[in-house]
Structure formats: C-alpha cells, structure tokens
Amino acid sequence: MKRFKGFIKKEFYHIFRDKRSLFILFGMPIVQIMLFGFAITNEINNVNIAIFDKAKDEKSQEFIQNITASNYFDVKQLIYNQKDIEKSFKKGHIKAVLVFEPDFAKNLIKEDKANIQVITDATEPNTAITIVNYISTMLKKLQININKNTAIPYQIKPTTRLLYNPELKSVFMFVPGVMTVILMLVSAMMTSISITKEKELGTMEILLVSPLKPFQVILGKVFPYIFLSIINAIAILLLGYFVFGVPIVGSYILLALETILFILSALSLGVLISTISSTQQTAMMISLMGLLLPVIILSGFIFPIASMPLPMQVASKIVPATWFNIILKNIMLKGVGFKYFWKETLILLGMTVFFIALSIKKYKIRLE
Amino acid sequence: MSITIQNISKSFGDTQALKNVSFNVKKNELFGLIGSDGAGKTTLFRILTTLLIADEGTATVAQYDVLANYKDIRNHVGYMPGKFSLYMDLTIQENLEFFATIFGTTVEANYDLIKDIYEQIAPFKNRKAGDLSGGMKQKLALSCALIHKPKVLFLDEPTTGVDAVSRQEFWQMLKKLQKKGITILVSTPYMDEAELCDRIALIDKGEILDIDTPMNITNKFNRKIYNVNAKETYKLITDLKNYPNSYSVFPFGEFIHYIDNNDNFNKEELITYLQEKGNENIEISQTKPTIEDVFMDLMQ
The missing domain is CATH 3.40.50.300 (P-loop containing nucleotide triphosphate hydrolases)
Structure with a gap:
C-alpha cells in the first residue's frame, strides 16, 4: 500500500509539473465547453439579409417590419433590381434575399394568394434551411393575423411541444457531448501517453525490474486520472448549469456512477493503447485518430446516428461514447430512472470489462 | 556463485x-x-x-x-x-x-x-x-x-x-x-x-x-608489442601496414601499437624501412600489452 501511495505521489508530480498536460487537463474542458456553447450552434441570430421589395405596399412593409423586429434577421441592404441579387450574394455579406412580387397586397387580398421568393446562400446548407424555416413560420403567423376575422372551414391546427429542451438550445446537446469528448481525451489519451513515456525514457525497465506488480504499475498510472476526470466532469456540469443553464433533471448519484463507469472504460482503452505503442507520439496519434475522432463523429454528439449510412451506424455501436451519450441525455435532460437505460449501461459495462481484460492480457511483464 | x-x-x-x-x-x-x-x-x-x-x-x-x-x-x-x-x-x-x-x-x-x-x-x-x-x-x-x-x-x-x-x-x-x-x-x-x-x-x-x-x-598474450612514433602519424600507419612483416597496426593514444610477424623482430630493419619511406623522428620501443591489444587481436 505504501508502494502504491509513493507511486501515485510520483504521478501527481508528473502531472502538475508538465504545463502541457495541465493545460489539456484543465484548460481544454473550459475552452471546449465555451467553444461549443457559444460559437458552434445550430441556432441563427442576427443573420444579415437583403430585401427586394417590388411591391412597396402596406402588406409587404408589415412583413418586413415583423422580420426586423425579430432578433433573427438584420436587414442589411435594400435591393432595387434583379441583377443586384446575385451581386450582393457574391460579396458574401448577406445570407438570404427576400423578393416580394409586385402587387403583393393586392394579390393577397383580391386573389387570396401572394408570393414571396426566398433566395438563400446554400454554401452553408444548415443555415440556409434554418433561414427558410424561420421565414416560413413568420409568414404563417402573418397569414393567421390576416385571417383572424374570417372563419376558415376544416382547419387542422397543430399544437407542438418541445420536450426536454423547450427552447431547442443546441448547448443542451453539446454539454453531454463535450463531457464525453473531454473524459475520453483526459482518460484515454493522457494515460496512454503517461505509460508510454515511461517506456520511452527507459524508466519502465526499472519499474519492471522492481517488486512492483504489473497491476500495481497500471493502477498507479490510472488512479490519478480517475480522480482528475471526475473533477473535470464536475467542472463541465457546473459550467453547463451556471453559464448555459443546462439542467440535471435526473439522479446525481446515478449520473456519478455512470460517469465513473465511462471513465473506467476510457482508461482501459488508454492502457490498451499504451501496450501497443512504444512512443508517446504513437500513443497520441492512436488516441486522437482511433478514439477522439469516432467519439466526435460517431457517438451521436454532433451528427444524429439514425441518419448515418448503415456501416457507420454499425460502427457507432462499438464506440463506448455512443452509449454513454444516450445515458447522459437520459439522466441530465429527461431525468428518467435506471430502468430506461440499463441496457446501455450493461453494454458499457461489458465493453469496460472486455477492455480491462484485454489490456491486462496484453500488458507485458518483460520488454518483449 | x-x-x-x-x-x-x-x-x-x-x-x-x-x-x-x-x-x-x-x-x-x-x-x-x-x-x-x-x-x-x-x-x-x-x-x-x-x-x-x-x-x-x-x-x-x-x-x-x-x-x-x-x-x-x-x-x-x-x-x-x-x-x-x-x-x-x-x-x-x-x-x-x-x-x-x-x-x-x-x-x-x-x-x-x-x-x-x-x-x-x-x-x-x-x-x-x-x-x-x-x-x-x-x-x-x-x-x-x-x-x-x-x-x-x-x-x-x-x-x-x-x-x-x-x-x-x-x-x-x-x-x-x-x-x-x-x-x-x-x-x-x-x-x-x-x-x-x-x-x-x-x-x-x-x-x-x-x-x-x-x-x-x-x-597470456605472447606477442611482443612496440610503441612506434614518428612526425606524421597518418603516414606512419600506412607505411607500417605496408611493411612485409607487419602483423597488426593500430593507433593507441599518442603511439602506434605495432606487432611483428617474426618473434625475433629486427628493430633496425624497420627503422631503415620507415626512413626510406620518408618518415622523420622515428622512435620504437617495446611495451606491455594492454586489454585493448588483446581485444584487438582476438577480434581479428
């Protein structure tokens, strides 16, 4: 036990004396959560648009006022002829142009239908689609306002409710996602690097030729990162709650236990990587390419798994982060109990046991 | 043990x-x-x-x-x-x-x-x-x-x-x-x-x-080793190597260690040979073999 304590003390010296690892440990979570929370978002705010109003009547003006009153759009430019549309898109400072047909109000009232053309810059497809959706919604509202006094027969009125994330905040999705990424990064990459570092410096030779048992070395290497990962997880949740208002609806204890399970699976992956790489650089490359990328792309953190092609859907099933993401969203956003995600937990547990067993089997008690 | x-x-x-x-x-x-x-x-x-x-x-x-x-x-x-x-x-x-x-x-x-x-x-x-x-x-x-x-x-x-x-x-x-x-x-x-x-x-x-x-x-080393020195070391090495009776030649500190093929090595003969080749300030003296001499010999 004393040996083990001495070993862990040494590990903490390593971690706290290396500025780079300190940054990855404590700077990265904050930077990532801020980046994903503020910069990378699916919502649109203050999008610059231009208006080509061929009608210039009361109805078109009313609609334009509606648009400017919302926070979503800024009318940056008024266009007076067809050619200028293309020109302003090419300049690149506007994302959409609204074209009102001549006699907009007249057509609306007399012929019961009027046309607005929405032209968007689809170099950013997501933004383009969102803009179109927003404008259509606004149009519908306007229409309802106009028809307020006339009774329309056979009307179907959808009443929508957005469960668990009523304001459709993308940060609700990113906080659990970033948590998976950070825990993977800290646990797997940092452990694999710290173990291969001993190999590279030759100190592993001395550790092997010592009474320390292999599992003591591994545990000693892994333990500080369990501790630091838990601190990181707490920091991310606090940041999410206080800065972005992401709630934790479900049980804290359940969340803690599931998080520790995921940390263990990531750590065992880190140990596994260290057994197959001999230099810190290889360990880092394998961790980045083999772990971080799948976690970001395949875990359903950014891209929905259901809309992936079949081979990628299958691949996403073998990424532990996929299951942890589901569990996290269940606990944090839905607040449901264990019976709703025991299957995912079991899969994660199975993976963890498998990785631990494999890395113990692969761990070398000699140099070859 | x-x-x-x-x-x-x-x-x-x-x-x-x-x-x-x-x-x-x-x-x-x-x-x-x-x-x-x-x-x-x-x-x-x-x-x-x-x-x-x-x-x-x-x-x-x-x-x-x-x-x-x-x-x-x-x-x-x-x-x-x-x-x-x-x-x-x-x-x-x-x-x-x-x-x-x-x-x-x-x-x-x-x-x-x-x-x-x-x-x-x-x-x-x-x-x-x-x-x-x-x-x-x-x-x-x-x-x-x-x-x-x-x-x-x-x-x-x-x-x-x-x-x-x-x-x-x-x-x-x-x-x-x-x-x-x-x-x-x-x-x-x-x-x-x-x-x-x-x-x-x-x-x-x-x-x-x-x-x-x-x-x-x-x-155990039964060959005699001579310290040879001259003004130009590099030239000395090549000349010694070309000497018909030469067994081994290698630099050792400031000297060249030379071993002859014959047990009754004739010092004067070697000096004459080296002088003919144009070496100056030639010194030759017998020395005790070191581990390095033995090692070099065993490796040959």
Missing part, C-alpha cells in the same frame, strides 16, 4: 545477439563485460534482469532462475540501464525517495550504503534530475539502484557520456560497494576500465572471446 550463465543464445529476427554465452560470476566479485557497441552486452543484461527471455540456455542470478523465479530476482537486484533512467521532472530527492518506496524501504534504512555517493549530489537535492550533468545523473542513478541494498548490481555502461574525473570516482565507488558485499556485473566499452575489474569477459558480436583476470588476459 552469484550469477551463472549457461549456453545462452538470443536472436532478434535475423541478427543473432548472443551466441552460446556461458560464464559465472562469483559472490562479491566485480566482473566486467567488455565489448564495443552492439556486441550483445545490453541483451545479456536484460536476460539476467528478467527483461528478456533467452532463446536457449539457462541462467541464475543470486541462485534464482531467470525464468522460473523472475519475481525473486526483481526483489534482489539493482539495475542501472544504459541511459540513466530517472524521472527528469523529479528532483534528486524525489527520485531517490520514489525508488526507495517502490522497493519497500526508506532512504534512511540503507543510507550507509549510498552515503558516499549521495553526499556528493546532496547539495543539489532539490534540483530536477533533468538539469543535472552526466556525472551527477550517473551518481543519482547508482544511488537509486542501490537504495534497496541489492544482492547483485547490474550496471549497463554506467560511464558512457560521463567525464574522465567522474569516471574515475565512479570506479572507486564500485570498489567500495564491493567491499560491502555486493556482487557487481558492469559492462563498458572502455578498455582502460577493464583493468579495474576482478575478472572480465571479452565479448564481440555476441560471442565471448575470453574470460579471465585482466592480468592473466594480458599475460
């Missing part, structure tokens, strides 16, 4: 690192393994310290078999690998304390053993190992390898990359350790260090060339 090695062979792919190596190291002996880089010294050390498994042969260290009782060996040997394997971001004191704890002891418990060595670096005990000079790193690594009072000490090229003064001090320390009852197996590429060992094994390309005391090894 502290170390027994019987018919050990080891290959890495196509290269055979050790060929049928056998020798014994007695208890309390300072035994040197002498050979150039790539001779197989490190491989042998790693087999004895249970880091590698030999393809053939058996070995014991402190009566423990390297295969069956590898765990016992790991408890009872001190090992200093080729590069000073210390934690560069830990201070001298932290390094020492760490190695003491993982061997289940304390710095205080075995302080008398490392006292002489550690006192030299103690003034810098709060300096990080990475900031130390080669000589200080070496002393720290030795202290760390000794802190658990090992029965057998393995030192793989401990003096490589260390200045001449530190090298000398280091060998004095080894002599002292030997007196405290520790068996030491040390490897070195420096022939001058060989003379400081009780017995040595000369190793080249994975084969043991000879095993004996340094004195016996040089005494």
Whole structure:
C-alpha cells in the first residue's frame, strides 16, 4: 500500500509539473465547453439579409417590419433590381434575399394568394434551411393575423411541444457531448501517453525490474486520472448549469456512477493503447485518430446516428461514447430512472470489462 | 556463485545477439563485460534482469532462475540501464525517495550504503534530475539502484557520456560497494576500465572471446608489442601496414601499437624501412600489452 501511495505521489508530480498536460487537463474542458456553447450552434441570430421589395405596399412593409423586429434577421441592404441579387450574394455579406412580387397586397387580398421568393446562400446548407424555416413560420403567423376575422372551414391546427429542451438550445446537446469528448481525451489519451513515456525514457525497465506488480504499475498510472476526470466532469456540469443553464433533471448519484463507469472504460482503452505503442507520439496519434475522432463523429454528439449510412451506424455501436451519450441525455435532460437505460449501461459495462481484460492480457511483464 | 550463465543464445529476427554465452560470476566479485557497441552486452543484461527471455540456455542470478523465479530476482537486484533512467521532472530527492518506496524501504534504512555517493549530489537535492550533468545523473542513478541494498548490481555502461574525473570516482565507488558485499556485473566499452575489474569477459558480436583476470588476459598474450612514433602519424600507419612483416597496426593514444610477424623482430630493419619511406623522428620501443591489444587481436 505504501508502494502504491509513493507511486501515485510520483504521478501527481508528473502531472502538475508538465504545463502541457495541465493545460489539456484543465484548460481544454473550459475552452471546449465555451467553444461549443457559444460559437458552434445550430441556432441563427442576427443573420444579415437583403430585401427586394417590388411591391412597396402596406402588406409587404408589415412583413418586413415583423422580420426586423425579430432578433433573427438584420436587414442589411435594400435591393432595387434583379441583377443586384446575385451581386450582393457574391460579396458574401448577406445570407438570404427576400423578393416580394409586385402587387403583393393586392394579390393577397383580391386573389387570396401572394408570393414571396426566398433566395438563400446554400454554401452553408444548415443555415440556409434554418433561414427558410424561420421565414416560413413568420409568414404563417402573418397569414393567421390576416385571417383572424374570417372563419376558415376544416382547419387542422397543430399544437407542438418541445420536450426536454423547450427552447431547442443546441448547448443542451453539446454539454453531454463535450463531457464525453473531454473524459475520453483526459482518460484515454493522457494515460496512454503517461505509460508510454515511461517506456520511452527507459524508466519502465526499472519499474519492471522492481517488486512492483504489473497491476500495481497500471493502477498507479490510472488512479490519478480517475480522480482528475471526475473533477473535470464536475467542472463541465457546473459550467453547463451556471453559464448555459443546462439542467440535471435526473439522479446525481446515478449520473456519478455512470460517469465513473465511462471513465473506467476510457482508461482501459488508454492502457490498451499504451501496450501497443512504444512512443508517446504513437500513443497520441492512436488516441486522437482511433478514439477522439469516432467519439466526435460517431457517438451521436454532433451528427444524429439514425441518419448515418448503415456501416457507420454499425460502427457507432462499438464506440463506448455512443452509449454513454444516450445515458447522459437520459439522466441530465429527461431525468428518467435506471430502468430506461440499463441496457446501455450493461453494454458499457461489458465493453469496460472486455477492455480491462484485454489490456491486462496484453500488458507485458518483460520488454518483449 | 552469484550469477551463472549457461549456453545462452538470443536472436532478434535475423541478427543473432548472443551466441552460446556461458560464464559465472562469483559472490562479491566485480566482473566486467567488455565489448564495443552492439556486441550483445545490453541483451545479456536484460536476460539476467528478467527483461528478456533467452532463446536457449539457462541462467541464475543470486541462485534464482531467470525464468522460473523472475519475481525473486526483481526483489534482489539493482539495475542501472544504459541511459540513466530517472524521472527528469523529479528532483534528486524525489527520485531517490520514489525508488526507495517502490522497493519497500526508506532512504534512511540503507543510507550507509549510498552515503558516499549521495553526499556528493546532496547539495543539489532539490534540483530536477533533468538539469543535472552526466556525472551527477550517473551518481543519482547508482544511488537509486542501490537504495534497496541489492544482492547483485547490474550496471549497463554506467560511464558512457560521463567525464574522465567522474569516471574515475565512479570506479572507486564500485570498489567500495564491493567491499560491502555486493556482487557487481558492469559492462563498458572502455578498455582502460577493464583493468579495474576482478575478472572480465571479452565479448564481440555476441560471442565471448575470453574470460579471465585482466592480468592473466594480458599475460597470456605472447606477442611482443612496440610503441612506434614518428612526425606524421597518418603516414606512419600506412607505411607500417605496408611493411612485409607487419602483423597488426593500430593507433593507441599518442603511439602506434605495432606487432611483428617474426618473434625475433629486427628493430633496425624497420627503422631503415620507415626512413626510406620518408618518415622523420622515428622512435620504437617495446611495451606491455594492454586489454585493448588483446581485444584487438582476438577480434581479428
């Protein structure tokens, strides 16, 4: 036990004396959560648009006022002829142009239908689609306002409710996602690097030729990162709650236990990587390419798994982060109990046991 | 016997690192393994310290078999690998304390053993190992390898990359350790260090060339060696090599060591030959063979 304590003390010296690892440990979570929370978002705010109003009547003006009153759009430019549309898109400072047909109000009232053309810059497809959706919604509202006094027969009125994330905040999705990424990064990459570092410096030779048992070395290497990962997880949740208002609806204890399970699976992956790489650089490359990328792309953190092609859907099933993401969203956003995600937990547990067993089997008690 | 090695062979792919190596190291002996880089010294050390498994042969260290009782060996040997394997971001004191704890002891418990060595670096005990000079790193690594009072000490090229003064001090320390009852197996590429060992094994390309005391090894050498000197050393070497009776020629410090094919070597004849070739200030005198002379001869 004393040996083990001495070993862990040494590990903490390593971690706290290396500025780079300190940054990855404590700077990265904050930077990532801020980046994903503020910069990378699916919502649109203050999008610059231009208006080509061929009608210039009361109805078109009313609609334009509606648009400017919302926070979503800024009318940056008024266009007076067809050619200028293309020109302003090419300049690149506007994302959409609204074209009102001549006699907009007249057509609306007399012929019961009027046309607005929405032209968007689809170099950013997501933004383009969102803009179109927003404008259509606004149009519908306007229409309802106009028809307020006339009774329309056979009307179907959808009443929508957005469960668990009523304001459709993308940060609700990113906080659990970033948590998976950070825990993977800290646990797997940092452990694999710290173990291969001993190999590279030759100190592993001395550790092997010592009474320390292999599992003591591994545990000693892994333990500080369990501790630091838990601190990181707490920091991310606090940041999410206080800065972005992401709630934790479900049980804290359940969340803690599931998080520790995921940390263990990531750590065992880190140990596994260290057994197959001999230099810190290889360990880092394998961790980045083999772990971080799948976690970001395949875990359903950014891209929905259901809309992936079949081979990628299958691949996403073998990424532990996929299951942890589901569990996290269940606990944090839905607040449901264990019976709703025991299957995912079991899969994660199975993976963890498998990785631990494999890395113990692969761990070398000699140099070859 | 502290170390027994019987018919050990080891290959890495196509290269055979050790060929049928056998020798014994007695208890309390300072035994040197002498050979150039790539001779197989490190491989042998790693087999004895249970880091590698030999393809053939058996070995014991402190009566423990390297295969069956590898765990016992790991408890009872001190090992200093080729590069000073210390934690560069830990201070001298932290390094020492760490190695003491993982061997289940304390710095205080075995302080008398490392006292002489550690006192030299103690003034810098709060300096990080990475900031130390080669000589200080070496002393720290030795202290760390000794802190658990090992029965057998393995030192793989401990003096490589260390200045001449530190090298000398280091060998004095080894002599002292030997007196405290520790068996030491040390490897070195420096022939001058060989003379400081009780017995040595000369190793080249994975084969043991000879095993004996340094004195016996040089005494066994039955050829006469001459120190030759002249104004232009390079010209002298080429001319000596072209001399019909030349057996071997190689530079040794400020002289050229020359061995003649004939037992009744005619000094005057060689001087005349060299003068004819245009060498000036020629000096020739007989000298005693050194380990290096024997080694060069055995390698031929």
